[in-house]
Amino acid sequence: MTKWGMVIDLEKCTGCQACTTACAMENSRLPGESWQDVLFYHEGTYPNVKLSWLPRPCMQCENPSCVAVCPTKATYKTEDGVVLVDWDKCIGCKYCMIACPYGVRFYMDEKPVVQPDLREVFPGDGDRIWNPPYKMPDHLEDRKKGIGIQPKGVVSKCTFCYHKISKAPKGVADLDEDDPQTREYVPACVRVCPPKARYFGDLDNPNSRVNQLIADKRGVRLKEETGNKPQVYYLAGGGAPVIPGERSRGRG
Amino acid sequence: MATATTLRAAFKPSPYLIGSAVLFVLAFVYAIYLEVTLGHVAFNTTNYGVFWGFPIVAYDYFLLTSTGLALVASLPLAVGIRSWDPVAKRCVWLAIAALVGGVAILFLELPHPLRALWATPINLQTASPLFWKILCVGAYTIVLALLAYAFGAGRGPAEVPRILAVVLGLLALAITLIAGSVYGMLVFRPFWFGSELPVVFLIESFMGGIAFFIFFTYAVHGFVADNLSENTRRLLAGPLGIAAATAVFLHLLFVLTRTVTGLWSYGEGMEVWRYTIAQPLYWLALIGGGLVPLVVFALPSLRAQPWLQMIGAFLVALGLLASRYEFMINGQLVPPFKGSWAPPLLEYAPSQLEWVLLFVGIFLANTIYAALESWSSTRER
């Protein structure tokens, strides 16, 4: 059975945010509420400052706490290993947001993060929260999978671009933008990454590129102590902590 | 038919009932106005980290006060302690009132409350504490309604089927413990995580239940101690006062040990304890809502003073709300995984709507309680 996963090579990532922009365009995200974001961290004080960054989609956990806590099973895991939200079942209780250790879930009805409030500039029709000028064709939207423009009063998250990857040929090991056979099925954030720091493939296939990278370059998962077992792996050059803690940065 | 007409004629709404109902309607209309005109932005929650705001604090406060009252009521009803009969009935009325007030706040906060009613039971997400909590609250509501019906049909506490009291007690226990697990299970939120939390919730719920009972017992007697029966006065100055002192002592013990351990800990996320103790609210809740009432209820000479009892109970109820606020809000102040986009500690203060929702709950609970008391005394007459 396919188990989709992502590998992000931090030694190649330039922090350019192309992934963030592509995800926002592909999935109609409001500015500041990005399913994919690049988190920046700075340590020390001038002139001894270290800047680091971390691209962060949903970890599509193998053992997702968001699924476990959702009282209505609105959040669920597909057979091919992707965590999705059924917007018709979500009651907006936000327990999944409380229970996600990676802070990757969004309730789009909050105060705007940037001005002007684009929900007022492009008001939504029906229960869509807005109607952006950039949006996927209506026929690709799927409320049962949390794909498309978010309705009011529900929670959303990265879908691993399920509207793309679920149409990939069965049994394929990797979805690679350089391969004309699979290009159309590659998640938006992976496809646009200029230094090719992101890889997408089947973690259950021993021959997949993602598995080779994880093995060869000692891929790590974030916050292993939570038991969530992310399906997003980071290549950090081996041994280095992927992100500094708040307290070790002297912020806490 | 004749009886119903007679009862309707005898049912005179008290000024307390009319006043509470008017205030409830005003608060409710204003809350709806804010929700309709401003939408969800009227809440001060954010995507950075404070996902559950003051209304959820208030909802849990009311719900757990209700379960505390139900626990206090179910013990004498199930075991058959006749001297506690006046306690049992009033606790049931108060438990119903607090439950309705709390659920009203939740329904005004939730974007899809009606969807919750069908989507939760039919999808059977048994791995979620919230699923069990919602299920138990549903059953608890039914049992409370049955008890109210039994009391309303003229049965005294001695005639109420014991099985109802036992089931009520078990459900109240389950809801309280599960409510603790909702927070205690979250391993990556160290401010909340801990297997002791369900027990802490149980003790605090019991403490809130007793405090509410004491306060409202005086309130319905016009705050005049001489209006109380001798038996009730003995209970308040004796076993109930001692139970209040014990619960407050245990609550303080938990607050202080959690604080000291939290301050000593150098784990990520525990830095919020330094912020917590720098807040005046923490000290007000600790001293005003804990130490002062502890002295009042622990010393026999003070415990026997009706006015001090009333003030002590009121302070416990207020202190508990402040403690719940600190626990739930401060547990979300460290932003999860937001990098330098978010400050090291988030800021949160309830919005106007969030305050109004608290008052919707308070006035609705008072209205329900006043109505039940009037109804019950009419039936008795």
Ligand code: SF4
């Ligand atoms: S990262 Fe969070 S939202 Fe994504 S699957 Fe894991 S727990 Fe769920």
Ligand code: SF4
């Ligand atoms: S907000 Fe929606 S998806 Fe999240 S736990 Fe509640 S019902 Fe489930």
Ligand code: SF4
């Ligand atoms: S996989 Fe798709 S939805 Fe997820 S972060 Fe990338 S572009 Fe966004």
